[in-house]
Amino acid sequence: DPYADDPMRHPALKVNSQRPFNAEPPAELLTENYITPNPIFFTRNHLPVPNLDPDTYRLHVVGASVSQSLCLSLDDLYKFPKHEITVTLQCAGNRRSEMTRVKEVKGLEWRIGAISTARWAGARLCDVLAQAGHQLSETDAHVCFEGLDSDPTGTAYGASIPLARAMDPEAEVLLAYEMNGQPLPRDHGFPVRVVVPGVVGGRHVKWLGRVSVEPEESYSHWQRRDYKGFSPSVDWDTVDFDSAPSIQELPVQSAITEPQDGETVESGEVTVKGYAWSGGGRAVIRVDVSLDGGLTWQAAELHGDEQRPRKAWAWRLWQLQAPVPAGQKELNIVCKAVDDSYNVQPDTVAPIWNLRGVLSNAWHRVHVYVAP
Ligand code: MTE
Ligand code: MO
Known part of the structure; x- marks a missing residue:
């Protein structure tokens, strides 16, 4: 069993696949903290988890010329300025x-x-690439990364x-x-x-085992046969993976973590909580919440760290406390976020459906009952 050496996992995680291990925190824990605790951070593995010895670990960085290639130990990496974000x-595939x-x-x-959200610290990729002699001259070039996890072949x-x-210090790639x-x-x-x-x-x-600068992705x-978006009319017989760009920046996203679908809430007042985030450093400027399926809207309060313009790398958590309209037996709660380019989420899933089920960012909808 190539997975026999995988690490122990937190029992609260909702497991989607055991081998390889894929799991997510339950909704009620997801937004309990702005920073996701390490043991419940979602995990997406394609292969068995390698067991690497930190003393013999080496990162190979292919240089601009052969003599500039680097073979970095952990101690070598610690010598670069430490950057934390x-x-x-x-x-x-979220949602x-x-x-x-x-x-x-x-x-x-x-x-x-x-x-999930964490504080990450390490060396900036631009500093390491610069030491290996790379410059931002080949504008169409790509930085390729290889993991030390591998399949049986x-x-x-x-x-x-x-x-x-990779070379842009403002992009803060670590x-x-x-x-x-x-x-x-x-x-x-x-x-x-x-x-x-x-x-x-x-x-x-x-x-990470190897970093190289290449003329192609x-x-x-x-990179090439997965993680791309297609029209809803494309199926597995007609899909041409070369025809679509690989996903890089993600679209604006939000979801409701409380209450959950099918729950019964108290009459009087309801508290709705969730997260909102956008790709490419775009900040979340507003989250709209509806209790009536999208007929009327109220703006949620945004919590968590203030976002830097163009460098909004982390989510906002949000909350709305609102009276439950008298006589309501059910609520259709909906949320949608707006980012600082005024990008919005689509209202339904069908027009963005795609065969691989990626980029799922329609309005999030939760149906709940109101206690009599
Ligand atoms: N890196 C390696 N070497 N192997 C992997 O399977 N999965 C990727 C990425 N990096 C993966 C990987 C995918 S698809 C995602 S979403 C993230 O890791 C998940 O990171 P996490 O498990 O720390 O949440
Ligand atoms: Mo992923």
């Missing part, structure tokens, strides 16, 4: 289960919890991001060795992972 990570209800899709049945997880993002002040847990990439603020989870390569399956 709060970043929300979201899987492209896929809502797409499945429209029509079957291929993928894990994530609910609203394939998203020896194929490793891999992904890439554009060189322009080679992270700390998560919430601790060494990375094994499930989250011990000892080193990539953190690409504002970009889909799939590019945050864990158990990574040839990895997960």
